Amino acid sequence: MDNSFKFSAVVAGAGISGATVAARLAAAGLRVLVLEAKAHAGGNCYDCRDAGTGILVHKYGTHIFHTDDKRAWDFLSRFTAWHPYFHKVLAQIDGALVPVPFNLNSVRRVFPPVLAARIEGKLLERFGFGARATILELRGSADADLRLLGDYVYEKVFLHYTLKQWGKTPEEIDPAVTARVPIFASRDDGYFRDRYQAIPREGYTALIGNMLAHPNIELRLNTPWEAARACVPAGTPIFFTGAIDEFFGFKFGELPYRSVSFEFVEYAREYFQPVACVNYPCHFDFTRIGEYKHFLGEKSPKTVVSFEYPAAFERGKNERCYPIANAETAALYARYADEARRAFPQTRFLGRLGDYKYYDMDKAVLRALDAAEEFLRAF
Ligand code: UDP
Numbered sequence: 001m002d003n004s005f006k007f008s009a010v011v012a013g014a015g016i017s018g019a020t021v022a023a024r025l026a027a028a029g030l031r032v033l034v035l036e037a038k039a040h041a042g043g044n045c046y047d048c049r050d051a052g053t054g055i056l057v058h059k060y061g062t063h064i065f066h067t068d069d070k071r072a073w074d075f076l077s078r079f080t081a082w083h084p085y086f087h088k089v090l091a092q093i094d095g096a097l098v099p100v101p102f103n104l105n106s107v108r109r110v111f112p113p114v115l116a117a118r119i120e121g122k123l124l125e126r127f128g129f130g131a132r133a134t135i136l137e138l139r140g141s142a143d144a145d146l147r148l149l150g151d152y153v154y155e156k157v158f159l160h161y162t163l164k165q166w167g168k169t170p171e172e173i174d175p176a177v178t179a180r181v182p183i184f185a186s187r188d189d190g191y192f193r194d195r196y197q198a199i200p201r202e203g204y205t206a207l208i209g210n211m212l213a214h215p216n217i218e219l220r221l222n223t224p225w226e227a228a229r230a231c232v233p234a235g236t237p238i239f240f241t242g243a244i245d246e247f248f249g250f251k252f253g254e255l256p257y258r259s260v261s262f263e264f265v266e267y268a269r270e271y272f273q274p275v276a277c278v279n280y281p282c283h284f285d286f287t288r289i290g291e292y293k294h295f296l297g298e299k300s301p302k303t304v305v306s307f308e309y310p311a312a313f314e315r316g317k318n319e320r321c322y323p324i325a326n327a328e329t330a331a332l333y334a335r336y337a338d339e340a341r342r343a344f345p346q347t348r349f350l351g352r353l354g355d356y357k358y359y360d361m362d363k364a365v366l367r368a369l370d371a372a373e374e375f376l377r378a379f
Contacts, residue, residue: 013241015043017351
């Protein structure tokens with residue numbers, strides 16, 4: 001990369017955020033260089049065929065695309081056909097497999113019929129059919145039965161899972177995190193309520209590959225930003241989707257993350273479990289087991305699952321998966337964001353690691369589309 005540098009913008013990171021920016025800029029006629037540290041594109045959405053079974057597995061854990069936003073859906077639909085898939089999660093609780101988020105079916109499954117009917121009546125009366133309630137609302141309720149439900153779900157679904165997942169109690173983490181999984185006064189066993197829910201028919205790696213397969217895009221794999229940055233001419237607009245603290249050499253300190261290690265296990269039987277995800281809130285050291293053949297309805301006499309073991313993120317040892325939202329990390333992130341605005345006005349930070357935000361895939365796409373479009377308006 002010298003004076004023959006012919007790119008209008010550089011994107012660091014070929015995950016879903018970077019690929020979205022690159023695809024949008026390329027479609028507008030700009031030449032884009034995409035730098036990716038890993039040997040593959042796809043970021044944490046990366047999937048590939050399991051060697052033993054041929055089943056498509058998500059190497060960094062189960063990813064289910066879901067959105068209420070037509071713009072995100074339409075944008076990605078240019079690059080993939082979809083397999084409609086409605087995610088259901090069961091949790092192993094008191095010897096039963098119970099739908100999560102907790103709903104009226106879950107109530108019937110775990111409580112004796114008389115109590116279940118009473119709780120159901122009160123949920124419907126207090127919140128209305130189809131409404132959602134957070135665990136905090138139920139535990140703070142004036143009604144003893146609703147409090148009982150709240151305390152039960154807190155103990156059996158949230159407390160131990162959250163201790164494993166975050167190393168902290170639900171009270172010690174940002175309430176928005178557990179509010180992702182509310183309680184529903186309905187019989188819908190679906191994990192999400194979004195209008196669009198699907199898996200890319202050829203997988204996420206193929207989707208992101210298609211996004212990057214534009215003649216205006218050059219993708220360089222095995223190219224960490226640190227190794228390439230000196231060769232990018234000053235003033236080149238940069239979209240940086242890596243970790244913002246790393247970009248600045250951790251000068252204000254390190255932003256913490258939770259990581260997850262995945263143990264993939266093959267079984268010589270058709271199915272391991274009835275749905276793609278079974279959570280183990282109260283048992284074992286793993287949080288959940290994902291069984292991949294459910295996603296695309298793949299047929300095989302064998303199956304492959306992953307056990308998820310959460311852990312602290314350690315640089316060089318594992319991957320950054322979840323930003324940890326609290327007042328301290330918000331203040332640290334703000335110092336980096338201020339420094340970015342001050343010293344690197346040509347560099348836009350985005351994605352889970354650039355914004356230090358627990359984005360779902362659709363939110364990452366929307367954030368990246370906004371960043372690309374804002375840039376194009378000023379270009
Ligand atoms: N959670 C829980 N028990 C469950 C499912 C979720 O305690 O059975 C909590 C946990 O703190 C988790 C958060 O809710 O980190 C969000 O769950 P979600 O399934 O959205 O997490 P993700 O799929 O993004 O890992």
